[in-house]
Amino acid sequence: MAKDIKEIFDYLAGLYPELDLQLDDAVPCIQVPAASIRDIALQLRDDEELQLDSLMCLSGVDNADGTLGVVYHLHSMQLGHKLTVKVTVPLDDPHVATVEKVWRTADWHEREAYDLVGVIFDGHRDLRRILLPYDWEGYPLRKDYEVPEFYLGMKVPY
Amino acid sequence: MGLLDKQFDDGNIVITSVEGVLNWARLCSLWQMSFGLACCAIEMMAASASHNDIMRFGVLPRPSPRQCDVMIVAGTVTLKMATRLKRLYEQMAEPRYVVSMGSCSNCGGPYWEHGYHVLKGVDRVVPVDVYIPGCPPRPEALLEGWMRLQDKVRDFTLVKEKGEAVGERA
Numbered sequence: 246m247a248k249d250i251k252e253i254f255d256y257l258a259g260l261y262p263e264l265d266l267q268l269d270d271a272v273p274c275i276q277v278p279a280a281s282i283r284d285i286a287l288q289l290r291d292d293e294e295l296q297l298d299s300l301m302c303l304s305g306v307d308n309a310d311g312t313l314g315v316v317y318h319l320h321s322m323q324l325g326h327k328l329t330v331k332v333t334v335p336l337d338d339p340h341v342a343t344v345e346k347v348w349r350t351a352d353w354h355e356r357e358a359y360d361l362v363g364v365i366f367d368g369h370r371d372l373r374r375i376l377l378p379y380d381w382e383g384y385p386l387r388k389d390y391e392v393p394e395f396y397l398g399m400k401v402p403y
Numbered sequence: 404m405g406l407l408d409k410q411f412d413d414g415n416i417v418i419t420s421v422e423g424v425l426n427w428a429r430l431c432s433l434w435q436m437s438f439g440l441a442c443c444a445i446e447m448m449a450a451s452a453s454h455n456d457i458m459r460f461g462v463l464p465r466p467s468p469r470q471c472d473v474m475i476v477a478g479t480v481t482l483k484m485a486t487r488l489k490r491l492y493e494q495m496a497e498p499r500y501v502v503s504m505g506s507c508s509n510c511g512g513p514y515w516e517h518g519y520h521v522l523k524g525v526d527r528v529v530p531v532d533v534y535i536p537g538c539p540p541r542p543e544a545l546l547e548g549w550m551r552l553q554d555k556v557r558d559f560t561l562v563k564e565k566g567e568a569v570g571e572r573a
Contacts, residue, residue: 377520378483385519392519396482403515403523 247326248294250275256294261285274316274329282315282332283342283368289319289328290347296323300348305358309388313339313364334364343369361386422560429472430556433500433549436471436491437464441478443505443539450542457542460549468494473552474529475545479507479514480522492529498559502548503531506538513538 248256250273257275258266267276277285289297297319306314317330332341343366345351355366356375363384366372374381380397383390393401439447450457451464465471468491480488492501503525506512511523525531532555535548 378486390519397486399482399485399522399527401482401519401523403511 247321247324249326250328253295253326253328257285257288260288260292269331272329274331276331276333279332279334279341282330283344283347285330286317286344286347289330295328296321297326297328298322298348300344300350300354301327303344303351303354303358305362305364305386307336307362307387308333311336313362315341315358315364317344339364340367341365342367343372345369360384363387422562426557426559429498429559430553432461432463433472433552433556434461434463434465434470436468436474436495437466438491439475439477440480440484441505441507443477443507446539446542447475447477447504447545450545455542455546457546457549460546460553462549468492469496471495472498473500473502475502475504476508476525476529476531477504477539479512479518480525480528481520482522483520485522485525485528488525489528500532500552500555501525501529502533502535502545502552504535504537504545504548505540506536509534509536 251268254266254268254275261281264278264281265276269276289295299320299322300317301320302316302318304316304318306316308314312333313336314334315332317332319328319330321327334341341364343351343355345355345366345368352369352371353375355364355369356372358364359366359369359372360374360376361384373379377385382393385392395401439445449455451462462473468474472495474488474492474495476488492499503509507514507521508525511518511521514521515523522528533548533552535544537544540548
């Protein structure tokens with residue numbers, strides 16, 4: 246049976262009473278501690294009540310307050326409900342456990358988040374840049390990114 | 404009786420210079436490299452399609468840079484692509500020409516300020532012969548640009564300009 250975000254949150258909070266799960270009402274999503282994301286991801290996918298078997302999108306975010314974020318947009322093909330899960334990590338130590346083995350979609354999405362925002366997904370089997378050249382320095386979608394003057398001898402600024 | 408004394412009055416003979424014939428032949432068979440980088444490539448393909456039919460000017464898309472005379476840079480040149488684009492240009496046989504099609508390859512286009520990954524003008528890596536403005540340019544604009552390129556080929560000469568003395572060459 247399809248659940249709304251409140252029902253899913255209550256269900257998850259019952260499963261993980263020891264974790265600091267938070268329901269964000271402004272943008273309906275569930276905040277999850279970075280260290281637990283892999284366990285929770287498996288639970289979300291395999292639980293009979295949730296069956297969130299499709300990762301629609303995985304995004305990397307620079308929150309501009311010294312933290313980076315990863316946002317997981319999930320959908321249940323079986324039950325038809327959706328869920329947004331967020332993880333927040335400090336900018337100077339942006340490690341998040343990979344969910345690449347939970348949802349195959351996450352493979353390239355995590356590589357993109359690593360490439361552009363610089364979130365490091367621990368346990369990813371092939372974490373390298375996916376869009377930018379391999380010798381690129383820095384993570385361009387971070388707020389503090391500065392465009393290099395030259396790349397391989399080519400002037401970059403206008 | 405010498406050849407020059409003969410009257411060519413049967414209408415089947417045209418007298419011209421070798422240079423003129425070669426330039427005419429080249430400008431009527433400028434083969435293009437078939438690759439597109441962004442939405443400009445759609446207009447480039449439209450120029451090849453039946454309405455505009457750029458093939459009537461002898462333009463054939465070729466899959467290999469070795470067989471091409473012209474590279475149409477149709478679209479946004481990222482820095483990653485720029486290294487490959489330069490290599491493709493170097494693989495082309497001379498004489499070779501570059502047509503920069505659209506704002507992106509002219510100057511960076513809408514990415515001029517915040518496009519950390521975009522080359523702000525393809526003329527930073529290869530010499531450009533014709534710039535076509537537009538975002539994207541219509542096929543008619545590409546045809547117009549092609550006419551200008553043909554003008555350039557038509558005037559191509561190996562002879563130094565008159566008035567330049569031999570001793571003055573640098």
